[in-house]
Amino acid sequence: MRKWCSVLAAMGLLALGGLPGQAAAAEPAAPKVIRVGATQAMDSMNPFLAVRLVSSSIHRWMYGFLTVPDVKTLKPSPDLAESWTTSPDGLTWTFKIRTANWSDGQPITADDAAWTFTKMMTDDGAKTANGPAVENFAGVTAAGQDLTIKLKSPQASMLDNPVPIMPKHVWEKVGDIAKYEADDFPAVTSGPYIAVEQKKDQYVKLKANPNYWRGAPKIDELQVIFYDNPAAAIVGLKKGDIDLIGRLAPPDFEALKGDPNIVQWNTQGRRASYLQVNLGATTSDNKPIGDGHPALKDQRVRQALHYAIDKQKLVDEVQNGLAVPADGSIVPPMYKDFFWSATGAEKVSHDVAKANKILDDAGYKKGADGIRTMPDGSRKLQFRFSIHTDTPIEDKLAEYLTGWFKEVGITLTTKRLDSSKFTEETGTTALFDLAISGWSVNPDPEEVLATHLCSRRPTADGKGGGTESFYCDPQYEALYQQQLKELDRPKRAGIIKQMEERLYTDAPVIALYYPNDLEGYRKDRIASITPIPEDKGMLYGGSGYWPFYTLEAVSKDGAADSGSNTGLYVGLGAGVVVLAAAALLLVRRRQAVADDRE
Numbered sequence: 318m319r320k321w322c323s324v325l326a327a328m329g330l331l332a333l334g335g336l337p338g339q340a341a342a343a344e345p346a347a348p349k350v351i352r353v354g355a356t357q358a359m360d361s362m363n364p365f366l367a368v369r370l371v372s373s374s375i376h377r378w379m380y381g382f383l384t385v386p387d388v389k390t391l392k393p394s395p396d397l398a399e400s401w402t403t404s405p406d407g408l409t410w411t412f413k414i415r416t417a418n419w420s421d422g423q424p425i426t427a428d429d430a431a432w433t434f435t436k437m438m439t440d441d442g443a444k445t446a447n448g449p450a451v452e453n454f455a456g457v458t459a460a461g462q463d464l465t466i467k468l469k470s471p472q473a474s475m476l477d478n479p480v481p482i483m484p485k486h487v488w489e490k491v492g493d494i495a496k497y498e499a500d501d502f503p504a505v506t507s508g509p510y511i512a513v514e515q516k517k518d519q520y521v522k523l524k525a526n527p528n529y530w531r532g533a534p535k536i537d538e539l540q541v542i543f544y545d546n547p548a549a550a551i552v553g554l555k556k557g558d559i560d561l562i563g564r565l566a567p568p569d570f571e572a573l574k575g576d577p578n579i580v581q582w583n584t585q586g587r588r589a590s591y592l593q594v595n596l597g598a599t600t601s602d603n604k605p606i607g608d609g610h611p612a613l614k615d616q617r618v619r620q621a622l623h624y625a626i627d628k629q630k631l632v633d634e635v636q637n638g639l640a641v642p643a644d645g646s647i648v649p650p651m652y653k654d655f656f657w658s659a660t661g662a663e664k665v666s667h668d669v670a671k672a673n674k675i676l677d678d679a680g681y682k683k684g685a686d687g688i689r690t691m692p693d694g695s696r697k698l699q700f701r702f703s704i705h706t707d708t709p710i711e712d713k714l715a716e717y718l719t720g721w722f723k724e725v726g727i728t729l730t731t732k733r734l735d736s737s738k739f740t741e742e743t744g745t746t747a748l749f750d751l752a753i754s755g756w757s758v759n760p761d762p763e764e765v766l767a768t769h770l771c772s773r774r775p776t777a778d779g780k781g782g783g784t785e786s787f788y789c790d791p792q793y794e795a796l797y798q799q800q801l802k803e804l805d806r807p808k809r810a811g812i813i814k815q816m817e818e819r820l821y822t823d824a825p826v827i828a829l830y831y832p833n834d835l836e837g838y839r840k841d842r843i844a845s846i847t848p849i850p851e852d853k854g855m856l857y858g859g860s861g862y863w864p865f866y867t868l869e870a871v872s873k874d875g876a877a878d879s880g881s882n883t884g885l886y887v888g889l890g891a892g893v894v895v896l897a898a899a900a901l902l903l904v905r906r907r908q909a910v911a912d913d914r915e
Contacts, residue, residue, distance in 0.1 A: 348537040349870040351843065353857060354550040354562035358518040358543040358736055362499035364481045365436075365443040368740070368783055370564070370757050370858055373446075375521060375541060377862045380481035381507040383412055383430065383464075386861045389851050391760040393476035397425065397507065398464070407471035407804060412464040417530035419484050421505045427459035432485035434466070441780045442495025447480050448783060449767035453801060471802045473809050477761035482507065495780050509534045509866045519543055535869045546707035554579065554837055561838035561846075563857025566710040567637035570835040582836035584853045585651045587860065589643060592827040593754040594619055598747035598787035601774045606787075607747020612691055612698050617679040619824035622751075623665045624672035625721045632830050635713050639835060643828035646817035648762045650831060654806065655762050657814035659821060672725045681726070689726035699728040703743060703752035706733045711753050714829075745775050747787060754785065754826065759860050763801075766816055769825065770797060786825035793819050834858070844869040 361367040364376045381397035398412035414427045434457045437443045437450070444451075455467045466475075484505045491497045503524075504512040509531070510523035521541045525533045542559055544550040547569045553559045555576060563582075573579050595609030596619065612618045628642040641650065644665075645658035659665065680692035689698040702718065704711035712731070719729040732749070734742060742748040756765045767773060768785035771794060775782030796816045803809040820826060834855045838846070847867040848854035856864045 349535070350538040350540060351536050351561065351868055351870060352540045352542055352559040353865075354542050354544055354553055354559035355857075356544050356547050356550055356562075356564065359515075359521065360737065360740060362504070362512065362515060362521075363494070363497050364446060364483065364499075365494055366445045366497075368446050368744075369736070371541070371543075374858060375512070375523070376481050377508070378510045378523060378539065378865050379504060379506040379508045379512055380483065381417075381425075382481055383478050384476050385863075386760050386849065388847065388849050388861065388863045391850055391860065397430070397482055401476070403475075408468045410466045410468070410475055412466070414462045414464055415530060416462065417507065418528045419505050419507055420503070420511045420526050420528050421484075422528065423484065423486055423505075425482075425484075425507055427462050427464035429485045430464045430482045431457045431459035432489060433480060433483045436483075436488075436494065437480065440494055441776055442493065445495070445780070445783050447764070449764070449770060449772065450478055450480050452772060470798075471804055473801060473804050473806075474761050474763040477759065477763065479759065479764050509862055510539055531866070534866050539865060539868070547709075554839065557839065557842070560842040561836070561857060563834070563836040563855075565835040565837065566708075567639040567835065568710070570639065570837065571637065573837045578839050578841045579837050580840050582834070582838065582848075582856060583639065584834045584848070584855060585649075586832050586834035587649055587651055587759075587855065587858075588755055588757045588834075589647045589649050589831055590640075590753070590755040590829050591643070591647060592622075592829065593743060593749075593752040593786055594622075594825055594827065595747055595750050595752075595787065596825055599774060599789065600777050601772065601782075602777060603789075604777060606775075607749070609747060610698070610700055610750045611696065612681070613700070613750060615679065616823060617675050618681070618698075619827070620665070621672040621675040621679075621725060622722065622727070623824055623827050624668045624675065625725050625727075626718065626827070626829070627667035627721065628829055629667070631714065631717060635710060635717065636830060636832060639833045640830040643830050645821060645828065646814070647756065647765060647820060647826065647828055648758055648813075648817060652758065652760065652762065654810045655813050657817040657821075659818070663818075663822075665821075669721070669724050676725060683726045687723075687726055688728055697728070698726065699730065700750040701732045702729050703732045703734055703739060703749045705739055705753070706735050714753065744784060745779050745782060756785065757858060757860075762813060766797060766800075766813065769793060769820065788820075788825040790819070790823060790825075793823075840871075842871055844871045 355371045357369055357371045359372045359375065360369045361372060364380065367373060367376065383396060383398040384393040385396040387394040397414055399415040401410060401412045403410050414425060414430060417425045419425055434451050434454060437448065438454055453469050453472050455469045458465045487505045500515060502513050506526060509526055509529050511526050512521060513524050514522040520543060523539045525537055527533050547566055550562050551569050551572050554562050570581065573581050594613055595607060597614040598607045598609055600606050632638060632640045632642050646656055648655045650656045676689060681689040681698060683689050690696065702715055704715055715731040722729045743752045758765045768783060769788040771789035773782060773784040774787055774789065793816060796812055800809050800812040803812060836856050846856055846864050848856055849859040849861045849863045
């Protein structure tokens, strides 16, 4: 008993500054930790497979690319490729890979990039996330630090390649890339951060990469915490469990008003929100797949749905005015060169009478119950609307659409799915009719345009893909190939606008609105963060790693605030033994809370 009392008394003395006759040891500086909240969990740590925004954001923080968007102009700037040249005919590109190391100390070479691209060219599983980026590649070779890519035809987007370069010495050991979750930690990376731990659907922890060629980030650790619903994330931000959250819905953003410790961030976004329509899904070998309603194969039905929607009302009452109605392209207006908007007779406005007339003329007659049937009477126009679970804003959207579609004789039933099931049913198995969807567009829109190519449909065994609509249209395909070869930017932009017009009129997707970029962060935790672009740009979800590379944490008394559970210090006063024991118990309880939350 005396021994334990001595121990506890010593603990108390240590808390007061040390044992008699001993100099107090300097405490190590607390690690600088920033926690980011996300309301979407990663679909995969494997960059060849991951398609969700949160996944691509985390991968941008982990891996280098040939080029990255310039922080001021968003134009391509050097990353792993420090320079490049192209042949006069535009068919041969040579990239000089900078001298740098992977996080495990191995040198980065052109062979890493050649292996990455070749893997995508030869393995259907590796094409899932960014397959179209290499479809025009005829061959890829490496010699030392020189990477040479030969093209089948000129490619205007060569300097906007969305593929992260992977370490060959690690990834060539992987068997089936389509089944590999990349959950071996620490990951071997070349970007600002190294993934060191993951708990699926709960969190990912990343530590600063000391070998990063630009220099290590200014914080020690970046944690991404996944929340089941936005309301819980907002509570987490207000309590200080997280330090930043992006992609907020308007009601959640407005809930941050009045908190003196939180900065509200409201800028133009890079996302378009739209309805995805199952217009008769097929696999890449043209075999029917899924159970979409046959009426949606009819362009006239899709047009009628479009006319039934009041987009301005959705902006005003679902988005609380913090969005712009989408009267045209799936490329948002922040990208002025490529943005297209319908005008005149081509513009689809809210017109219930016109929607009804289109369906009447097409032979979809209303029954006694007010619900239309197929022209042959075989089936009622009863559609499912797939949304995500625990997303109030999508529930509200479903309510409006249900009411408007009822006015034109169509029944809509809401189907709520978790993120993984939603991705599977709307991107691989096609077990849906309509679904909420959207895409965060890069400065060069080729990637989002490519999600509507025939080649993005999955194979018969469910591999590859990355489709947004199961669309396969010869006219759209031809335009895509034209813009790919057009090196004159204004001319290319004109072709891209024709592609957007085709999507608008054929309606495999129906653009609803362009949400503002709504974010919030704690100014008592984050000292500074640089948006991209620097002038009124985005933080989380931006088209580059720059905001999270430049993060600085607020310091307290000369030590960086970790933004997480840091333990308790025992104060001065009587009852040292009791206080020490209480401190030990509280530390354990706080740690348990952290473990439960994560």
